[in-house]
Amino acid sequence: MAKRGPDRYRHPFMARLRKAARIWGNPKAREIGERVLFAPEGDVFTIDPPAMFGRRAPVEIEIGAGKGEFIIERAAEFPDRNFIAVELSATITRVLAVRCGRAGLDNLRVVRMDARTLVNLMLPDASVSAFHIYYPDPWPKERHIKHRLFTPPLAASLFRTVEPGAIAYVATDVRDYAGEIFPMMLAAGFIRAVEAAPGAERTGFARKYVAAGKPVFSASFRRPHESKNS
Numbered sequence: 031m032a033k034r035g036p037d038r039y040r041h042p043f044m045a046r047l048r049k050a051a052r053i054w055g056n057p058k059a060r061e062i063g064e065r066v067l068f069a070p071e072g073d074v075f076t077i078d079p080p081a082m083f084g085r086r087a088p089v090e091i092e093i094g095a096g097k098g099e100f101i102i103e104r105a106a107e108f109p110d111r112n113f114i115a116v117e118l119s120a121t122i123t124r125v126l127a128v129r130c131g132r133a134g135l136d137n138l139r140v141v142r143m144d145a146r147t148l149v150n151l152m153l154p155d156a157s158v159s160a161f162h163i164y165y166p167d168p169w170p171k172e173r174h175i176k177h178r179l180f181t182p183p184l185a186a187s188l189f190r191t192v193e194p195g196a197i198a199y200v201a202t203d204v205r206d207y208a209g210e211i212f213p214m215m216l217a218a219g220f221i222r223a224v225e226a227a228p229g230a231e232r233t234g235f236a237r238k239y240v241a242a243g244k245p246v247f248s249a250s251f252r253r254p255h256e257s258k259n260s
């Protein structure tokens with residue numbers, strides 16, 4: 031039964047919301063977070079990676095970056111590449127932005143938005159050198175399926191926006207969801223790549239999940255050099 035009264039606010043999710051609100055309420059932390067948080071500007075909000083970073087470099091994007099455990103490590107590991115962490119939840123984005131800001135990396139930015147809008151409408155063709163998509167919410171209930179990230183149009187947009195030869199890395203904890211995502215990626219024109227998904231065991235979710243000995247379903251998908259859109 032749903033909790034009522036004060037106990038309701040002791041739920042772990044509410045505790046996380048309060049923690050995120052406290053972080054953003056701290057002016058120093060907020061100032062650090064705002065350094066990396068990319069805000070919409072002008073009449074039309076679009077994304078131009080070279081303008082965001084003030085340089086041209088390969089761009090890697092993590093969709094649903096959570097609190098950034100993986101992308102912060104990855105951006106530190108590859109200073110010659112630019113990284114964009116995309117996160118839908120405003121609350122999680124605040125924690126993510128403060129963590130990314132504290133990492134002090136020039137090659138990492140945070141964007142708060144629905145990644146479906148970003149990938150379907152805003153990213154230029156062949157502009158991304160890798161997508162990282164780890165543990166997207168499975169939305170198991172039939173009436174919530176509309177919230178799922180992966181659809182055939184999204185797979186087609188991932189294909190359109192990666193450079194020929196570039197890879198989309200995917201991992202999920204849900205076998206049935208993997209059974210839907212992987213064929214969708216192949217139907218969009220990707221081919222299976224042998225490279226292991228670098229974040230499959232390194233995201234915040236993965237660290238606890240893998241430590242508990244549970245199975246990961248991960249795969250890497252390459253856009254062929256010669257393909258219909260190239």
Ligand SMILES: C[S@@+](CC[C@H](N)C(=O)[O-])C[C@H]1O[C@@H](n2cnc3c(N)ncnc32)[C@H](O)[C@@H]1O
Nearest residue numbers: 094095096117118119144145164165233234235
């Ligand atoms: C299960 S969590 C996994 C987080 C992280 N990838 C990890 O493995 O620790 C899924 C994340 O995706 C975010 N998310 C869900 N739908 C999204 C969307 N359409 N665009 C961007 N982020 C989304 C959620 O807010 C959540 O932070």
